[in-house]
Amino acid sequence: MAKRLTQQDIARMAGVSQATVSLVLNNRTDSGVRIAEETRARVLEVIRRTGYVANPIARRLHDQRNRILGVFTYEAVFPSTRADFYQPFLEGIEEQAEEAGCDLLLFTSAKATSGKRRIFSDDSRIRLADGCVLLGRSIDRDDLAQLVKEAIPFVSVGRRDDAGGPVPHVGADYAAAVRDLVGRAVALGHRELAYVGAGTGAESSADRLRGFKQAVAAQRVKGTHVQFAGLGQLLDAGVTCVLSEEVSDGAALVLAARERGLSIPGDLSVLTLGAATRPAPDDVRLTGFRIPRREMGRRAVQALTEVLAHGTTPQELLACEFVEGTTLGHSTAQR
Amino acid sequence: MAKRLTQQDIARMAGVSQATVSLVLNNRTDSGVRIAEETRARVLEVIRRTGYVANPIARRLHDQRNRILGVFTYEAVFPSTRADFYQPFLEGIEEQAEEAGCDLLLFTSAKATSGKRRIFSDDSRIRLADGCVLLGRSIDRDDLAQLVKEAIPFVSVGRRDDAGGPVPHVGADYAAAVRDLVGRAVALGHRELAYVGAGTGAESSADRLRGFKQAVAAQRVKGTHVQFAGLGQLLDAGVTCVLSEEVSDGAALVLAARERGLSIPGDLSVLTLGAATRPAPDDVRLTGFRIPRREMGRRAVQALTEVLAHGTTPQELLACEFVEGTTLGHSTAQR
DNA sequence: ACCCTGTAATAATTCGAATTAGCATCTTGA
DNA sequence: TCAAGATGCTAATTCGAATTATTACAGGGT
Known part of the structure; x- marks a missing residue:
């Protein structure tokens, strides 16, 4: 197994010291450091020929910056x-x-x-x-x-x-995005909204729910939060607009509505909040927002x-x- | 910005030498290395308290290995x-x-x-x-x-x-895979085959074409190679089975056939050789082989x-x- | 008192590159 | 001609951890 070249090796080949190689390599020209053009060229030539590259580990040990x-x-x-x-x-x-x-x-x-x-x-x-x-x-x-x-x-x-x-x-900014969605829903006459999803645990969930609560409070409309909810349950409760944390949950509601012969958004509006921990069907074009991933x-x-x-x-x-x-x-x- | 702890620091705190810390840390118990149980415990306690972790950079420098x-x-x-x-x-x-x-x-x-x-x-x-x-x-x-x-x-x-x-x-093993496909085609009565694709340049292309040529020679059937070919061109030439290097090219042939009201594989068999430099439609289930990527x-x-x-x-x-x-x-x- | 044997720990070195202090050597000006 | 300054390079040290060689000390046997 070919041993990796070191500056010491390069130095030997060029007939200079390890320090000189390092100085040439880093193109140091500050005051106090001087390398003759002829020497510099000789060292660079050896480096070029051998394809030597500084061991980043050693380099990093000394100063930090490995890129x-x-x-x-x-x-x-x-x-x-x-x-x-x-x-x-x-x-x-x-x-x-x-x-x-x-x-x-x-x-x-x-x-x-x-x-x-x-x-x-x-x-x-x-x-x-x-x-x-x-x-x-x-x-x-x-x-x-x-x-x-x-x-x-x-x-x-x-x-x-x-x-x-x-x-x-x-x-x-999930909170703002959800507030925006609630605003749009309210502008379309919705007064009974529901947030479906965890709303807790990960910050991303909490932020969404927070935005929801802020918005319904500000708009003075009714907003409930449930972890899970079936279609019937929501309709019975008089909800007209659902905000589903999970894309797949929202899609599931739409599919359930289709099966029951209900119209979306005729009978119920469904908004998605972009969380995608599970794959979702792609034939449902949910209204919602895009996370700028x-x-x-x-x-x-x-x-x-x-x-x-x-x-x-x-x-x-x-x-x-x-x-x-x-x-x-x-x-x-x-x- | 808290400076990172070193073994030297741990050593000071535990009232031992840096070497001892290293030995304890690596749980070295081979012959020649002995650490009193009491000392070991003391060092481990300091490590636990401080949450010290060895600097991997220094470690790699010594080990000559990065992982x-x-x-x-x-x-x-x-x-x-x-x-x-x-x-x-x-x-x-x-x-x-x-x-x-x-x-x-x-x-x-x-x-x-x-x-x-x-x-x-x-x-x-x-x-x-x-x-x-x-x-x-x-x-x-x-x-x-x-x-x-x-x-x-x-x-x-x-x-x-x-x-x-x-x-x-x-x-x-593209050559073998293509030979296998040719064999299957010949077994189904095909005697005039065509290879459509570069067949050169990248090794993967060359290997496929080589397999094709080997197979048609061994099976004593007619096999031609063209870089590009339209559907009509192939049919006119009496070809009954096409091997398309590119998945998308093969799919294009199938779609062209559909448009003309031709049946695949009724009028022409189309095999694909798995190259995917371009996206291909996914509603065409081409026969061919899977690259074990x-x-x-x-x-x-x-x-x-x-x-x-x-x-x-x-x-x-x-x-x-x-x-x-x-x-x-x-x-x-x-x- | 002396040597020997374990035992327990440390000093010193290593890895590869960067940096600093400093040593030669060569110019230059008075 | 000699001090002052410029020039060109190198020895030595540093980074943090792992390893090897070595020391220090205790206790036992003679």
Whole structure:
């Protein structure tokens, strides 16, 4: 197995010292450092000939800056079942990383003894990267707190509550997006709305529900929250517009309505809030909003760059774009 | 910004030397190394209290190993236009990397000044990884030759011709797969076959055409090769069975036939050879074979492990699985 | 008192590159 | 001609952890 070349090797070949090679390599020309043009050329020639590249590990040991950005997820990213979810984020991350001249390190080995992935396992490799982007619907609180505590540069994709300190993140402004949807529904005459979904647990869920509650309060309309709900249940309760956290749940309501011969949005308006933890049928064009996944990925990498450069704690929420589907219409409630 | 703890810090706190901390941390109990139970406990307690984790960078520097596997592609892997192609490969690669306890480094920044990606750009980080997997339909010959020359541990996904030496690869056995298809066609009475596609350029194309030529020669039937061909052209020439390199080209033939009111496979059998450089309609169930993309990814990483361990040059071709579609039938040629 | 044998821990070195202080050597000006 | 300054390079140190060689000490036997 061919041993990797070191600066010492290059130095020997060029007949200079290791220090000189390092100076040439880094193109150091500051005062106090001078290398004769002739020597410089000789060293560069050897480097060119051998294709020598500095061992980034050693380099990183000395100063920091590997031009490696880590991407951590709690689950494998490539299996096609998850692909739809992660794809757009990764696309944005890759794009921006390329722009920043950084490579991406996927932490695929981060399996703790339990089998579940953890950031801080026995042999945490998180510090191989200059900084790290966290991806995933929910992130282990202890992991998050430790990241903050150890001042490891990272940015979360998706808003996160404080964890022993503010958590740098680039998220989507779900609260505003949901408020907007409620506003549109109310403008169409809806007075009895329902929020279907967890509304708790992950920050993304909580934000949606919060936006919902804010909006119905501000608009002085009736808004209820249920974790799960069947079509009949909703209609019996006099609900005219449903906001479904999960895309697939919303789609299921539409399909159920079709089977019963009900009209959507004639008899019931159905809005989706973009969460996609499960695959959804694609023949239902739900009205709702689009999560700017790709843009979030891009901005997260940009934010990480800022963290690395200035040690800041960026927090940003991106707007979601309204999606005109076919499932929102005038309220038909008889009053 | 809290400075990261070092073993030296732990040592001070526990009132021992840095070496002792290292020995305790690695649970070294081999002969020649002895730590009193009381001391060990004291050190572990400090470690527990502080949440100290060894700096992986320093560790790798010493071990001469990264446990990082590089993945190089000539184009971005995440954009959805390419996703269908790369996805299964990456899935296999990720799986096997996780099993090997390695992280994946995606070389996203390898843009040369020209704008095109090159492995050996100005500041190539290819050596950052322990080894590297190459992905892509065709790979720059010069890059390949340089990899071989510099004895960089790598494995290509897809067979590659020698480039200044044998190129380690894990490919698909296209020749055998095409021979099998020709055999099936001949068994159904076909005597005039056509191969439509480049048949040259990338090894994958050449292998397919080679398999075709071998098979028609062995079976003593007529086989022609054209780069492109319209439906009418083929029928006029008396061809009863077409093997289309590109999935989309094959699908196009089927659609053209439908429009003309022709029956497939009644009037013409159409086989596909699995190449997917362009998206294809998914409502055409072509007969052909499946490229074991995911398995190729897995095996490539395994092969890379072998390269790293023993410096071998593995070359392996995986079998393609026959796919029973609806476009192969008995020949109806009037003789 | 002396040597020997375990035992327990540490000093010193290593990995590869970056950096700083400093040593030669050569110019230049008075 | 000699000090002052510029020039060109190198020795030595640093980063953090792992490893090897070595030391220090206690107790037992003679």
